[in-house]
Each structure stands twice: as C-alpha cells, then as structure tokens.
Amino acid sequence: xxxxxxxxxxxxxxxVLLCAVLVATGMxxxxxxxxxxxxxxAGIITPREIxxxxxxxxxxxPASAEALQLIDxxxxxxxxxxxxxxxxxxxxxxxxxxPCIAEMPGIQKLYDSNSQSASFVMVxxxxxxxxxxxxxxxxxxxxxxxxxxGFEPEAFKTPSLPATFLFPPGQAVMYRYVxxxxxxxxxxxxxxxxxxxx
Numbered sequence: 385x386x387x388x389x390x391x392x393x394x395x396x397x398x399x400v401l402l403c404a405v406l407v408a409t410g411m412x413x414x415x416x417x418x419x420x421x422x423x424x425x426a427g428i429i430t431p432r433e434i435x436x437x438x439x440x441x442x443x444x445x446p447a448s449a450e451a452l453q454l455i456d457x458x459x460x461x462x463x464x465x466x467x468x469x470x471x472x473x474x475x476x477x478x479x480x481x482x483p484c485i486a487e488m489p490g491i492q493k494l495y496d497s498n499s500q501s502a503s504f505v506m507v508x509x510x511x512x513x514x515x516x517x518x519x520x521x522x523x524x525x526x527x528x529x530x531x532x533x534g535f536e537p538e539a540f541k542t543p544s545l546p547a548t549f550l551f552p553p554g555q556a557v558m559y560r561y562v563x564x565x566x567x568x569x570x571x572x573x574x575x576x577x578x579x580x581x582x
Contacts, residue, residue, distance in 0.1 A: 431487045434565035434572050444551065444558040448539035454507060454530040457517055461533050464551070471502040471580045472551035473567075476542065478509040479519045483564035484546040488525060490568040494576075495527040497568075502576055505530055509545060552579040 449464040477484035508516035550559040
C-alpha cells in the first residue's frame with residue numbers, strides 16, 4: 385500500500401506537535417531518562433574507560449575533610465581523615481541511578497585487585513540505607529558502602545551521580561570525575577598506585 389504525500393505531511397506535523405508538547409511540559413526529559421536507563425540496563429550503553437586527563441585536580445581543605453562524616457554498614461561513624469594514610473577511592477552512587485549501577489561491576493573488579501593497596505568508600509545517596517545494603521547483597525558486591533552522616537560539605541557536592549573522588553595519602557589535594565566510567569583498566573590501576581608514591 386502506497387502512502388500519499390498528504391499522509392506523510394500529516395504524520396510529520398503530528399510528530400512535530402507531539403515533540404513541542406513534550407518539550408513544553410518537560411516530559412521529554414523523563415522520556416529520555418527512561419530510555420537511557422533501559423539502554424544501560426540492557427548493556428547497550430556501557431561505561432567508557434577513564435582517562436587520567438578526565439580527572440579534575442582540586443584543593444582539599446582540612447576543614448572539608450574533617451566535616452565529611454560517613455556511617456558504615458555496622459552503624460560506625462567515620463571521618464574522611466580516618467583514611468589519611470591510605471590511597472582513597474570514593475564513589476558517590478544510588479540504587480536509582482542507572483549510570484552508577486552500570487559502572488559498579490568495573491569498580492568491584494578494581495576493588496578485588498586493589499583492596500590491599502587502596503581503601504574504597506562507596507557512598508550511597510539512597511535515603512534508605514537498608515535498601516542500599518540489600519542491593520549490594522543481591523548484586524554480590526563486596527566493597528564497603530557508606531552513607532553521609534549529617535550534611536555533605538560543599539567541597540564534595542556534585543551536580544549529578546555517579547561521581548568519583550581520589551585522595552592521595554597525606555596530601556591537600558583530591559581528584560574528581562563526575563559521570564560514568566570504567567575504572568578497571570591497567571592505566572587507571574597504575575595511576576591509583578602512583579597516588580601512594582612519595
């Protein structure tokens with residue numbers, strides 16, 4: 385069956401009007417987020433390898449490090465300064481964040497091969513910590529998870545999740561990357577180890 389030009393024009397006008405309504409109401413963002421989530425869950429979109437140049441180097445003020453308090457899975461409260469002598473890999477994530485979930489298998493592999501040389505602090509932004517604990521157990525992840533206790537200092541706030549911070553031991557500097565990446569790469573492992581070099 386041949387479609388007439390008039391029918392094609394009607395479909396095009398209807399499509400444009402539908403797009404205009406979706407944009408005007410803000411529904412297009414919800415639809416795009418849902419599509420992105422489905423593509424990540426299906427494994428069609430996967431994290432790209434992290435490049436060392438992707439990280440932003442920032443000053444770490446002692447007051448900010450002391451102000452960040454985290455509670456672990458056993459209810460023990462920690463400060464960032466508790467890991468002063470370790471290379472620290474800190475990742476902000478949530479169970480409702482599809483990019484966070486997509487990069488977690490790579491972080492688990494990195495943890496498996498580097499947990500002796502670096503400390504891992506996976507900070508959930510789920511309001512229900514129990515939900516995050518169950519998620520970790522269901523997925524078989526073994527890295528430790530934490531939740532912010534109190535408030536999040538300005539120095540660690542990011543516009544979105546996931547976000548990763550690296551802290552060299554005993555230095556007033558931190559490296560930050562906001563977005564989804566694959567951290568289980570030889571280049572990143574070497575970089576992580578180099579952070580502990582005097």
